[in-house]
Amino acid sequence: MDANLDCLTGAERAGLALRAMYRSWGFSQYRMNKFEEYDLYAQNRDVLAAEQILSFTGPDGRLMALKPDVTLSIVRNTRDSAGGVRKLYYSEKVYRAERGGPFRELSQVGLECLGELDDCTLTQVLLLAAESLRLLAPGAPGTACPAADWLLAVSQPDLTAQLLDRAGLNAAARAAAWDCIAKKTPHELRRVCREAGASEESAGALEQLLRCTGSPAEALPVLRALGCGGEALEGFSRILAALERLGLGERLLVDFSAAGELDYYNGLVFRGYVGGVPDAVLSGGRYDRLLERFGRRDRAAGFAVSLDLLERLWERPEDTDCDLLLRYGPGADPAALAEAVRARQAAGARVDAQRAAPDGLRYGRMEDYAESGVETR
Amino acid sequence: MKDCLTVALPKGRLGEQVYARFAAAGYPCPGLTGDSRRLIFETEDGALRYFWSKPSDVGAYVERGAADLGVAGRDILLEYRPAVYELQDLGLGLCRMAVAAKRGFRDDRRRTLRVATKFSRIARDYYASLGRDIDVIHLNGSIELAPILDLSDVIVDIVETGTTLKENELEVVETILPISARLIANKAGYAFHKRRIDALAAALAFDSEE
Numbered sequence: 324m325d326a327n328l329d330c331l332t333g334a335e336r337a338g339l340a341l342r343a344m345y346r347s348w349g350f351s352q353y354r355m356n357k358f359e360e361y362d363l364y365a366q367n368r369d370v371l372a373a374e375q376i377l378s379f380t381g382p383d384g385r386l387m388a389l390k391p392d393v394t395l396s397i398v399r400n401t402r403d404s405a406g407g408v409r410k411l412y413y414s415e416k417v418y419r420a421e422r423g424g425p426f427r428e429l430s431q432v433g434l435e436c437l438g439e440l441d442d443c444t445l446t447q448v449l450l451l452a453a454e455s456l457r458l459l460a461p462g463a464p465g466t467a468c469p470a471a472d473w474l475l476a477v478s479q480p481d482l483t484a485q486l487l488d489r490a491g492l493n494a495a496a497r498a499a500a501w502d503c504i505a506k507k508t509p510h511e512l513r514r515v516c517r518e519a520g521a522s523e524e525s526a527g528a529l530e531q532l533l534r535c536t537g538s539p540a541e542a543l544p545v546l547r548a549l550g551c552g553g554e555a556l557e558g559f560s561r562i563l564a565a566l567e568r569l570g571l572g573e574r575l576l577v578d579f580s581a582a583g584e585l586d587y588y589n590g591l592v593f594r595g596y597v598g599g600v601p602d603a604v605l606s607g608g609r610y611d612r613l614l615e616r617f618g619r620r621d622r623a624a625g626f627a628v629s630l631d632l633l634e635r636l637w638e639r640p641e642d643t644d645c646d647l648l649l650r651y652g653p654g655a656d657p658a659a660l661a662e663a664v665r666a667r668q669a670a671g672a673r674v675d676a677q678r679a680a681p682d683g684l685r686y687g688r689m690e691d692y693a694e695s696g697v698e699t700r
Numbered sequence: 701m702k703d704c705l706t707v708a709l710p711k712g713r714l715g716e717q718v719y720a721r722f723a724a725a726g727y728p729c730p731g732l733t734g735d736s737r738r739l740i741f742e743t744e745d746g747a748l749r750y751f752w753s754k755p756s757d758v759g760a761y762v763e764r765g766a767a768d769l770g771v772a773g774r775d776i777l778l779e780y781r782p783a784v785y786e787l788q789d790l791g792l793g794l795c796r797m798a799v800a801a802k803r804g805f806r807d808d809r810r811r812t813l814r815v816a817t818k819f820s821r822i823a824r825d826y827y828a829s830l831g832r833d834i835d836v837i838h839l840n841g842s843i844e845l846a847p848i849l850d851l852s853d854v855i856v857d858i859v860e861t862g863t864t865l866k867e868n869e870l871e872v873v874e875t876i877l878p879i880s881a882r883l884i885a886n887k888a889g890y891a892f893h894k895r896r897i898d899a900l901a902a903a904l905a906f907d908s909e910e
Contacts, residue, residue, distance in 0.1 A: 335894055415704070424779060474891050474892065476891055506784075506786050507785040507786065507787055507890075508785075508786040509787075509788075510789035511786070522782070536894055537894070566808075576891055576894070578891070580887075595724065596887075596888040596891045596892065598892065600765070600888060601763070601765025601766075601784070601887075601888050601889070602763075602765075602887060602888060603763050603884055603887065603888065635831065
């Protein structure tokens with residue numbers, strides 16, 4: 324079957340392109356039910372991006388929910404990989420209401436690696452995130468914008484945690500400081516540290532971390548100078564070096580605001596931006612702690628691409644509903660008319676046969692159909 | 701990618717102070733303060749383009765990327781919570797969010813407190829932190845009328861000098877938080893234009909410490 328992909332929306336074409344790429348890297352598709360038991364989300368609400376969950380009572384009386392999140396379902400419904408890494412990709416709808424807005428159906432494509440993660444697997448996850456952005460960015464085949472621009476912002480929340488530990492903040496102040504770093508709000512961070520009694524030196528270090536946004540070559544020396552260290556920094560450096568060797572140096576932005584949103588990330592967090600889209604289109608990271616919550620020994624990392632954000636970028640504007648309006652008169656032979664439509668479709672044209680053009684129909688050109696042949700005007 | 705950064709400025713007195721700060725920082729755009737009916741104004745060197753916006757809309761323009769940068773009061777950011785970076789406290793538009801009531805008001809905790817405000821979320825958060833049961837009456841203007849006409853027991857509103865309150869026999873009962881204007885940035889815009897945005901933020905900050 325040869326399908327003409329022109330009929331797909333921009334988001335659908337983007338999703339197909341991503342899925343094909345993940346398959347080519349050995350990822351297999353994970354399909355899941357639209358519904359899960361509500362308890363799964365209620366018990367893990369702290370790690371969900373969604374504030375509201377769409378719930379309903381199932382036929383057997385159990386409280387169910389329309390999936391607000393894919394990763395949680397994968398973690399619950401897979402088993403430890405017992406050596407090696409289970410590599411899965413998905414293309415799913417999720418249902419969320421955020422910040423007091425209405426519920427929306429959102430399309431996500433993403434991948435997850437679950438198992439014994441090493442630098443090679445983590446590098447591959449980040450490389451695929453970068454390749455996803457390259458594929459989605461304006462200028463890529465099929466997109467409407469001419470210029471190509473994309474960035475992968477990466478951070479290591481364990482380094483943030485090291486500096487927060489040093490500042491000795493209590494739980495509330497720590498959460499507030501974390502939020503300030505996520506919002507790049509230095510003036511509030513200073514206030515939080517001052518009110519929590521942090522030393523000037525430790526507050527200053529946190530502010531420098533907040534401002535530490537730049538290429539790996541710019542950021543890593545700053546992190547070392549701040550006294551960050553251990554495997555958190557060394558592992559981060561190794562992964563960044565591997566990505567630079569893969570030619571991604573100019574596309575990487577070390578940015579600690581990327582670590583602030585979900586509680587389950589550890590080790591590595593990243594967000595992807597493409598030019599022309601006002602928010603991150605890709606987000607992901609390492610989430611070992613979420614697996615621990617489910618009693619799993621596996622480690623895990625992955626990311627999701629929000630296809631809805633790409634809708635406008637990937638949409639080819641259609642000025643017309645059809646290329647050709649074939650206008651027929653009373654008494655036209657239905658079979659002959661259908662053959663006439665078929666003959667004109669052969670050239671790839673969208674052909675609509677009508678007695679008269681309905682209000683609002685936009686067409687490229689019109690032909691008057693006659694039984695004995697076609698009159699063009 | 702466009703070369704020019706777009707800045708949403710809040711209409712009104714605060715906006716004029718904010719523009720003066722931008723101009724002093726090296727980003728003047730004389731047309732912005734004239735009588736022109738144009739909606740968007742570009743600096744001569746093409747570095748920035750400005751537009752005036754209703755203050756409560758600035759966050760939406762910046763969050764959705766129609767503007768790379770904007771200036772909004774802390775009240776607006778707390779009420780609408782746009783997903784933006786808050787890069788700088790500009791130290792302008794200083795005032796406070798406060799609870800006010802008729803002179804001599806005493807809170808009777810046996811009753812639900814009726815609170816009139818434009819800032820429903822801030823009011824709810826504040827009273828939730830106190831464990832106080834309230835009935836929020838959302839108004840869009842002339843908030844001071846509410847306690848005078850017994851529509852509410854108290855109001856939650858911005859207080860600058862307190863003159864309007866005094867003239868209407870109202871007084872501040874409690875300060876909720878200090879307010880000032882903040883420089884905000886779109887997250888994706890910041891990632892792509894970090895150096896230019898940092899330079900602009902630094903120029904604005906330098907002036908604020910003068």
